[in-house]
Amino acid sequence: xxxxxxxxxxxxxxxxxxxxxxxxxxxxxxxxxxxxxxxxxxxxxxxxxxxxxxxxxxxxxxxxxxxxxxxxxxxxxxxxxxxxxxxxxxxxxxxxxxxxxxxxxxxxxxxxxxxxxxxxxxxxxxxxxxxxxxxxxxxxxxxxxxxxxxxxxxxxxxx
Amino acid sequence: xxxxxxxxxxxxxxxxxxxxxxxxxxxxxxxxxxxxxxxxxxxxxxxxxxxxxxxxxxxxxxxxxxxxxxxxxxxxxxxxxxxxxxxxxxxxxxxxxxxxxxxxxxxxxxxxxxxxxxxxxx
Numbered sequence: 001x002x003x004x005x006x007x008x009x010x011x012x013x014x015x016x017x018x019x020x021x022x023x024x025x026x027x028x029x030x031x032x033x034x035x036x037x038x039x040x041x042x043x044x045x046x047x048x049x050x051x052x053x054x055x056x057x058x059x060x061x062x063x064x065x066x067x068x069x070x071x072x073x074x075x076x077x078x079x080x081x082x083x084x085x086x087x088x089x090x091x092x093x094x095x096x097x098x099x100x101x102x103x104x105x106x107x108x109x110x111x112x113x114x115x116x117x118x119x120x121x122x123x124x125x126x127x128x129x130x131x132x133x134x135x136x137x138x139x140x141x142x143x144x145x146x147x148x149x150x151x152x153x154x155x156x157x158x159x
Numbered sequence: 160x161x162x163x164x165x166x167x168x169x170x171x172x173x174x175x176x177x178x179x180x181x182x183x184x185x186x187x188x189x190x191x192x193x194x195x196x197x198x199x200x201x202x203x204x205x206x207x208x209x210x211x212x213x214x215x216x217x218x219x220x221x222x223x224x225x226x227x228x229x230x231x232x233x234x235x236x237x238x239x240x241x242x243x244x245x246x247x248x249x250x251x252x253x254x255x256x257x258x259x260x261x262x263x264x265x266x267x268x269x270x271x272x273x274x275x276x277x278x279x280x281x
Binding site: 057071074075076078079083091092094095098099101102103105106107108109110111112113114115116119120125126128129132133136140 | 164167168169173174176177178180181182184185188192201203204220221223225226228229232236240256257259260263264266267270271274276277278280
């Protein structure tokens, strides 16, 4: 296996983990923003009718593992991807990637509280913070996912 | 829920630790970034690690501080969370929980500002 292939595989694994995280958090955010009150009917109803509390541990694990994969491939990104992107003048694109690093790190920092509030989902005093923290984490993951895709594609397919 | 998970979820000390850890994470991270306080600097081209902040050396590729900021945040917030568990339980009850999701949003403002060279170049 070539070196390029190895790092590409790691990038794909990072992407797949991110997709799983995206799915879990989006379901959970929808469930907490629009909780179902009766038996689920249409697609949107079924999308938000998930047992949201059960997703919390999976979200924490997926976040950390996705983060570690991203941190691992970041060493190669810094030299072989970021420098050509800057040379090509894509400064704002790179700026958003820098923001992604900050956002996902801060997101990881709030995971302990996020997990605690979901494991105590029956306590109404945590309803508001649990809802907005979940939505915030979902926004961070969507942001990170989209920025990651754009930076991966900005120089064109196969570059 | 397994018994270990259940015991952690019902532990008052873990609650205090988790809340303080998560509250301080955005603050500590922003301070580390703005005040250049990475625990270490990594030089990917030469696979070298320097303690604290170190400049990239000419001809040896860029210096990376992000890893050092992350570790600084994790260690700093773990210590602060642990210290909070030593305080009386009533202290953490006074913390407005909304700060846990508000502080990350506020933290992005100075972080985005610090990236001004990227927004203004080209």
